[in-house]
Amino acid sequence: MAPSDTLRRVTALEAPPVPPPDAPLPCDLADAVRFVAAPDRLDFARRQLRSRRRLQLLITFYAGAPCRMASVHLLAGHAITLGRFCGVSATFDAIGEELMPVDDAGTPRSPAWIAYAEAGAAKRPVDVRDELWLAAHVEDNERLRAKRLDVAFAAEAERHPAEPIWGLLRQHMDVTVGARLVDRSALAGLVAHETVLADGLLAALGRLVRTGWLLIARYVVEAARAVVTPAREPERGLASYRRAALGLAYHFVTAWGAARVVRRGLRQRQRGREGTGDTWPLLDEVLGERASEVHPMIRDFYENPARFSVKAALELHTLPARLWSRVATLLVGQGLYEADAGEVDARFRVFRRADGSMHFVRELYCRGALRVFDSDFVVRESKLYEVFVDMGVSVEMDVQPLPGRGLSIRGVNVYRRGLRLPPVWLKVVFESRVIELPDGEEELHIDGHLRMQPDGPVGRFLAHKVLRRPEELGCIHYRARRAADSM
Numbered sequence: 001m002a003p004s005d006t007l008r009r010v011t012a013l014e015a016p017p018v019p020p021p022d023a024p025l026p027c028d029l030a031d032a033v034r035f036v037a038a039p040d041r042l043d044f045a046r047r048q049l050r051s052r053r054r055l056q057l058l059i060t061f062y063a064g065a066p067c068r069m070a071s072v073h074l075l076a077g078h079a080i081t082l083g084r085f086c087g088v089s090a091t092f093d094a095i096g097e098e099l100m101p102v103d104d105a106g107t108p109r110s111p112a113w114i115a116y117a118e119a120g121a122a123k124r125p126v127d128v129r130d131e132l133w134l135a136a137h138v139e140d141n142e143r144l145r146a147k148r149l150d151v152a153f154a155a156e157a158e159r160h161p162a163e164p165i166w167g168l169l170r171q172h173m174d175v176t177v178g179a180r181l182v183d184r185s186a187l188a189g190l191v192a193h194e195t196v197l198a199d200g201l202l203a204a205l206g207r208l209v210r211t212g213w214l215l216i217a218r219y220v221v222e223a224a225r226a227v228v229t230p231a232r233e234p235e236r237g238l239a240s241y242r243r244a245a246l247g248l249a250y251h252f253v254t255a256w257g258a259a260r261v262v263r264r265g266l267r268q269r270q271r272g273r274e275g276t277g278d279t280w281p282l283l284d285e286v287l288g289e290r291a292s293e294v295h296p297m298i299r300d301f302y303e304n305p306a307r308f309s310v311k312a313a314l315e316l317h318t319l320p321a322r323l324w325s326r327v328a329t330l331l332v333g334q335g336l337y338e339a340d341a342g343e344v345d346a347r348f349r350v351f352r353r354a355d356g357s358m359h360f361v362r363e364l365y366c367r368g369a370l371r372v373f374d375s376d377f378v379v380r381e382s383k384l385y386e387v388f389v390d391m392g393v394s395v396e397m398d399v400q401p402l403p404g405r406g407l408s409i410r411g412v413n414v415y416r417r418g419l420r421l422p423p424v425w426l427k428v429v430f431e432s433r434v435i436e437l438p439d440g441e442e443e444l445h446i447d448g449h450l451r452m453q454p455d456g457p458v459g460r461f462l463a464h465k466v467l468r469r470p471e472e473l474g475c476i477h478y479r480a481r482r483a484a485d486s487m
Contacts (some may be wrong), residue, residue, distance in 0.1 A: 048087030065120025067129035112136035125370035192327035272351040293401035305348040446478040
């Protein structure tokens with residue numbers, strides 16, 4: 001027998017057996033004394049150990065895939081662990097299990113959580129990760145409701161009407177899970193996930209302000225106890241109460257970043273339902289019989305851009321164009337100024353407004369930031385308009401076929417709340433053409449030009465001769481192919 005084998009055998013005989021993570025130790029049973037009677041202490045300790053294990057899994061998972069909403073989830077997880085709520089209630093423990101993004105091995109539990117984890121690994125913009133988190137969490141809440149765990153908790157709580165800790169449990173349920181059980185409209189794509197979140201978080205904050213002071217005091221007292229009380233347990237790979245207390249304080253600060261998600265949700269309240277399966281025959285309505293002069297791929301694109309996968313690149317040819325594009329992006333919240341980012345991934349999404357119009361969202365992923373163009377497309381009296389609802393601005397578009405079955409869409413008149421504004425020197429033109437690639441596939445190229453084109457000769461003389469401004473100020477290039485799931 002090799003010496004190393006002998007050493008391992010001796011070490012195994014001398015070392016005490018390591019209990020599994022969910023095997024209660026005397027320190028766990030001693031902690032249970034403060035919360036439940038003797039017959040329930042073993043079950044309490046086991047459930048509380050599972051709660052601490054889940055918290056550790058959350059910490060590990062979100063370390064590799066952070067977002068603003070992850071801080072909210074971690075804040076709740078730290079609070080639940082400190083409050084011993086899963087230890088007290090078997091149903092609450094089951095709810096905590098259902099709302100976990102990963103299983104005991106740390107593997108994402110559903111395709112939605114896999115998509116979120118992949119976005120974190122790819123360092124997608126935080127807005128995209130927030131949205132994927134919300135989509136996954138909405139599914140978890142729907143599963144929780146399908147299993148009637150919220151009803152089971154209410155029934156369990158009714159059996160403990162006079163116990164103070166159960167009163168706190170009800171309050172926590174009301175301001176967390178209870179405030180979010182309105183997600184079916186989001187699951188059906190009728191309302192933005194961010195809008196549902198905004199409603200839920202605002203309701204939760206309102207309940208905390210009105211009735212949640214005892215709950216907050218409970219968290220503060222347990223956190224202080226965890227910090228000053230020395231640990232009396234071996235290392236078991238579980239989140240300690242001291243770590244939970246420090247994490248609670250940390251995520252109380254970072255969770256306020258979710259306010260940006262709330263603002264986005266309030267803004268998207270009227271965006272309409274998901275329109276991936278819808279069509280808008282915009283070109284047919286505007287061009288009539290001349291629509292046949294346009295390539296079918298271009299017509300399909302303008303019927304529903306969400307059916308295409310897209311990449312984008314921006315060019316800005318002058319320093320003023322770079323400056324004003326940055327200012328407009330930061331002040332208005334729409335646009336793009338990263339001209340040196342090269343080609344970036346993009347996503348086109350469409351929604352159907354209540355009036356049937358297309359709400360068109362273009363999202364571009366630029367160096368960890370999400371850049372958005374957000375507008376409606378409507379046809380009025382056989383004319384196409386792009387409408388920026390938030391700003392009260394609509395742009396009348398001149399739509400014309402191009403040689404080679406291409407398409408030109410050019411902004412001609414700008415209206416502010418129905419009032420036509422004076423002509424401006426800057427013009428925007430989008431030209432679309434279909435390119436056949438060497439592999440036989442077709443690719444749609446859309447070039448959006450920002451041009452300085454004054455209407456009269458005096459304006460052209462001032463712009464190009466006196467100010468020496470070039471006609472072409474910038475261009476955004478889109479490359480689009482039909483998405484695999486739309487074929």
